[in-house]
Amino acid sequence: MNQHTLEILEYQKIKERLSKHTTSKLGQKLVEKLKPVTDLDYIQQRQLEATAAKKILIREDAVPLGGIRDIREALKKSNKEITLSAKELLNIANTLQSGYRLRNYFLDLEEEDEEEEYQAVIKHAVQIGDFEPLVKQIKRCIDQQGEVMDRASNKLRSLRRQISSYKEQIKSKLNSILASNKYEKFIQESLVTIRDNRYVIPIKSQYQNDFPGILHDRSASKQTVFIEPMEVVKLNNKLRGLIAEEEDEVYRILTELTFAVQGELKEIEQTLKLLAFLDFTFAKAKYSQQIEGAEPLLNKEQQLKLLKARHPLIELEEVVPVDVELGRDFSTLVITGPNTGGKTVTLKTVGLLTLMAQSGLHIPALSGSEVAVFDQLYGDIGDEQSIEQSLSTFSSHMTKIIDILENCAENALVLLDEIGAGTDPTEGAALAMAILDNLHQRPGVNTVATTHYGQLKTFAYQREGVENASVEFDVQTLEPTYRLQMGLPGRSNAFEIAARLGFDEEIIAQARSFLDSKEGQVDEIIQSLEENKKSIRDDKESIETKKEEVENLKAEYESKLVEVEKKEKEIKKEAYAEAEQIVAEAKEKVDQVIEELKAEAEVEEATADRAKSKFDSTRHNLSKEREKLEDKIKEQEIQAAPQDLQVGERVRIKNLNKDGKIIELLDNKEEAVVQAGNLKVNVEISRLERVAVEEKEKAKQNKEATVSKLRSQKTRKVSPKLDLRGLRALEAKKKVDKYLDNAALAGLGNAEIIHGKGSGVLREIVQELLAEHPHVNDYRDGQEGEGGLGVTIVDL
Template identity: 45%
Template sequence: MERVLRVLEYEKMKKQLLEHVSSSLGRQKVEQLFPSVDLGEVQAWQHETAEGAKVLRLKGQAPLGGITDVAANVKRAKIGGALAASELMAIASTIYGGRRLKKFIVTMVEEEEIELPSLFEYASQIESLTDVEREIKQCIDDNGHVLDSASHELRTIRQQVRSYEASVRSKLESLTRSSSTQKMLSDAIVTIRNDRFVIPVKQEYRSSFGGIVHDQSGSGATLFIEPQAIVTLNNQLREAKSREKQEIERILAKLSNEVAEVADALLHNLTVLAVLDFVFAKARYAHQIKGTEPMLNEDGYMHLKRARHPLIEADEVVPIDVQLGGEFRSLIITGPNTGGKTVTLKTVGLLTLMAQSGLHVPVEEESELAVFKQVFADIGDEQSIEQSLSTFSSHMTNIVDILGKVDFQSLVLFDELGAGTDPTEGAALAISILDDVYNRGACIVATTHYSELKGYAYNREGAMNASVEFNVETLRPTYRLLIGVPGRSNAFAISRRLGLDERVIDRAKEQIDQETNQIENMISSLETSQKSAESEREEAESIRLEAEKLREDLIKQLDQLELEKERILKKAEEKAEKAVKEAKEEAEFIIGELREMQKEGLSVKEHQIIDAKKHLEEAAPKLTAKQKKIKKDAAKAKQNIQAGDEVKVLSFGQKGFVVEKINDEQFQVQMGIMKMKVKKDDLQLLDRPKPVETKPLAMIRGGQSHVKAELDLRGQRYEDAMLKVEKYIDDALLAGYHQVSIIHGKGSGALRKGVKQLLKKHPHVKAERDGGMNEGGLGNTVVELK
């Protein structure tokens, strides 16, 4: 495995990752990084990286400052060792850094309600240890100096030290300022030698001062003398400093003992902080390489979308699309040297190892990778000079080792398989090796320049050709990978481009048999078709994205309209309820009047009853013209709607045709180029086409339900497209459609022009127009049928 990691440049990738760690704790995790073969573990690692990326995306960064690897110091304290002030300060700083990081993550989860299950689990394990941190910081400052306030004894001793120093300096400075002694001094200063205060005295005045000589200048002309007058004071100062040192050692020993009491908790904190530093390093690296979290499986299937090699500069790397393990498990890449075959091989291998290490990989969203138990690679010329092995022998030694270990859970990468020996034998051997590895169930990506292997994928089930593209005009590779197309020789084209005489090229062509020429022509045709298909796919993808955006906008508008509709209906209901209430009150009042008249023995005349009825009618709530229309539309909407009916979608105010009935309450409606599911209550029946009675024709076209309200011509040849348009219009007429859409795309405009000309001459076409802004624009023609 070590060789595979080396040839796939896994260690170089780790060096890039190391640039993003915040402490030596994270550095150790990166240095220990190794791909896992357990799917569950890999998925857990990937989720951790995704959570780290989420934090960076939302917050910009995570607070990892102040955290250092103090494990050795903690372990020494645990066994009774005394720590230095700087070591204790590093421990306090790490405790604080851990507590701050814990608060940061817990706040995001509990207060901001951001889902970070893995990071929250780690952060919850960090112990605060505020008591130890406080004790250390009360005794030691940020520079690692023990404070006077560390103990009462230390404060007293330091006061004595400062007092003795002041007395010594005062006496010595009085000597240096005295006019009688200044001439005896080399310089009027007070200095220190052997931790004692002294003055510089000229050699000839040595006897004038007495005391102790501690040093002399290089020339011997100056002696550094501690005068007899301050020897006693210097001794007292020396004793005070000794007591200060003992008190500091006692304080540090006490603090070290407190660290020892929480050593296990501290060490566990360090373990958790190492993981968190590593997670955020992976997240920052993912941001640098524009990596995404891949989907993972154990089935040997991979689908890389616009994959990029992380070690190649972003402005130079060419994205590639790679599929393997689905319909085919062997991918044979052919093409010219320096065309990018080996880079493709290394990209597949390195991205697999990165994913299995829990790293996001530089691919587009929804890419998928497999977790393999073993990854094998035979890449590059690694012949052993010591063993006197040739290139071919070196490769075969490695391949023999691979064949002894490979199984159905393996990914095998072969670079220039069979190279370095006789081409015929090498090609035959390569085919045999590929068959053997395939039969063991492994997934294979192999590169080769043997022409015999170009036909390999056509004769083997589960194998697929691929090639790296070469631009003959610029004489340079494009590094693009073409799946399904074998590489072809460009020797003649390159030679012609470089000016080789055409006669020489023609004679060379005569040396190649007809079958080889046919294969080259076939490959050339495949390349052209592949490029055309890719161009059409990109256009289709663009249209799809535009349609999705339009659909999202329409859904938003529909939601807003529904809300507005509910608001209006609620308001109308409230108004109606109020009107009914008023009507009831009015009715009760009128009835009350009639009863009063009866009580009084008065007879109720006919005209009085008529007046009362009139009052009741006037009190009843009146429907406005708009309410009457809504009521009428709702009544129409409850009619029996069927497939093929022309309807109006009330919420959009747009006309369309019912494509099919989904259930009693929901229909699929075609409005221009857009299909939508619409509720029955939102539909108004406008017209119903007369049923076609000619049963033989209906049988020929296979029933109305098979005729859609649109015809998609994109990617069709011109002649085929024209025939399809004519047939489609006949089928649409038989299906009873009054309006259909013909989608021809924008492209070069030839297909659109041909469709327009045909429609103008067709006897059953009433009118035609370009699609509107929401109907595909110039890429769609809307046709009204007679």
């Protein structure tokens, strides 16, 4: 596609707006590479995917796209057997985990998608790989801060314990030196610091030869030297050795994990492509929602039909939709009308929407709009400066048009703005007609041109396959309406505007007399056509309004009818249910009375005595068995009582199922005082049991599993948007706080809080809360197209 045309149609700005809807750098990279293509099947497939993604966004829970990282460089390093850092491995694990979450989301969605409306996206998402064992292996060794954990290996755990022990020994000796009266006058400051990875203390420079130790550094002022006392040299040496061993062990663990990644490299790369594709596709869907876009119908027959098309770079509140046709009954369209009337915007709308459609993007137009897939798109678009345009400007336009004429081939769309402008009007109009005629004679070339020249209106009527169009101008308000009128050339309106501004009527009459009679007649015909068309349009709008009112009344009637029928069924259902319940209760009471009467009649006194005797005997036997059981339990408890308990040990009170710490062992050695929370209790030792370290770990794992499960549940439920409009300040504050917790738990990367503009109080409250909230990384006001000051965008 012609690069100059992409620039003048501001295609890059569309990509910039699209990029804002991605959640990862991978998605942004695909947006950067986006360009219009000419393969019809490929374009249609990309359009279907955007449509399916948009339906999912509208109908389903929030898509969990957070957590995807650009890990391509790390994967390249692993392929070259370069050991990855802990942070790189953690990013790989988090990305694969995000992929696994996405895959499960779409697998669930696939079961609900009975009409297969989401299949264009689901068929890609379900191919995401399952790397759960690899993710577990990495996360068993690396924490969320990107540090290798002690539990990564037994050797690492042992080394770190020794390192911690030696550090404490060194600090203890150094602190004793700092506290000693012997060295008090030598010491510059009572603190322990590190130089060259060795523990040192600051000594006054004048005493450096009197203090026994190794000098490692000097202060900038030369007043202080940092000396390692001889007493800790051996300990520091041992510590350095242990740290070197620790680094070797960490490197070994990271290398092992790198090889684990390398073993699944191809599958990971494929999954990464799928994650990038999903992020990119849902960005297209979000952008379609923003511009109120629709999937266009595509063809290779050079036929274009845009319905209520809007320029995507003009705000929705300001843009005026236009209907444009090209390629069916005519291949050349000439648009006339006043300055600032919307001719250039219409020209750019046609070009930019064509580029968007051929890039697989939805277009801001009504559903049913058609766009042709062109092999080439050329344009010469520039604002007309004045009547005294310079030769250089004219030359520039001619140079571009020459290039177009030399390269333009079959299946091309050509856009020409103010064709022939910048020179003598007579010569310019003649040149414009010649250029248009040349392009019109070429097979498979479609042209849209804007002009001021009246001669081109006649040219359009005289050539088969050439059509006039104009931008409407309201003479009453002296302002353009920006509406495009197909099939009708524009009028200059110069005399009407002059008259409305109070120009002398005699001068206007004289001016009219100077006009060629044919020109005057044409102008009158155009004026008549405009008035008729405006009348027809007004009538049509009135009919449409009334039709809409009738449709609304019909819909309201049908809705109320359905509601009445539903209410009737509910009342009947409730009545039947209540009646059945009454009957059932009555039947139950009758049956109960009958059973009681039967029992009373059948039970004899002798039977009752035998039953009582048997009951007493059984109770006596149970009492004996209970005593034996209690003795046995007590004996077992004494045997199972923990031995050699020490003050400070963690224990569990078995009968209360409470954990605590021994703070005192009583003299009888059969009881201990246990601190359980705020409560101190005397407990028999037989009632205690030691709390194993493994149980703590298990409890921690259970807690993590619960959090993970809760996160998984939240992921499907949390929306990326929170609407606070209409809420009071206190309600809004509570709702935002709870929403941020849920959003963080769900792994959302970004959130949109809608508070409206109003007086700005709600916005201030929200942003005060965001400024202090632990889950919030950053926040900002919404930009144009996002809601402006009525919305706050949150980076979680």
